Amino acid sequence: MIAKKVLLVGNFGVGKTSLIRRFVLNQFSEDYISTIGVRVSSKVVLYENKEIKLLIWDVAGTSGDEKIPKAYFLGASAAMFVFDLSREETYLTIDNYLESIRHLSGLKDITIVGNKKDLLTKEELETVIETISVKIDLITSAKEDENVESAFLQLASQAIK
Known part of the structure; x- marks a missing residue:
């Protein structure tokens, strides 16, 4: 079995921890608990007949202008x-x-996930997708368990490239 360090990053309150909890434990909670620093979870996935242990680093959210310590990105x-x-x-x-x-990770490809789909109407979602300047890889809802597994399998596929 191979182990791969993968990172979840983004602003505070976007649902990184909720996505991880849904993926690893199949649980969801409405309670918001801010991650301080970094929290590491793991789960073994089967991808292309290979067992991969994902070491999932839940990096504390920022408000966008704060710097994330470079050490979190080493070996990702x-x-x-x-x-x-x-x-x-x-x-x-x-x-x-x-x-x-x-820049911090040295990674070229980053999986881009729009979370909390359950909070938008179809029209609102279409407007957001048109507004965003980059290609969104997946639209997820940790609450409704929509595309969560797919998002982490995409991360696994990136990790073994």
Whole structure:
């Protein structure tokens, strides 16, 4: 079995921890508990007939202008940038955020996930997708368990490239 360090990064309150809890424990809670620093979880996934142990680093959210310690990025095989579809401030400066992540991690490809789909109507979602300057890889809802597994499997596929 191979182990791969993967990162979840993004602004505070976008649902990084909720996505991880849904994926690892199949649980969801409405309670917001801010991550301080970094929290590491793990789960073994089967991808292309290989067992991969994902070491999932839940990096504390920022308000966008704070710097994330470079040490968190060392040795990362893949990263997922999570934003909140219902909060414009979490995706307006997405280009700058992604550039910073690429610089700190050395990773070229970053999985981009819009979370909290359950908070938007179909029309609102379409407007958000048109507004965002980068290609969104997946639209998820940790609450409704929509595309969560797919997001982490995409991360696993990136990690073994």
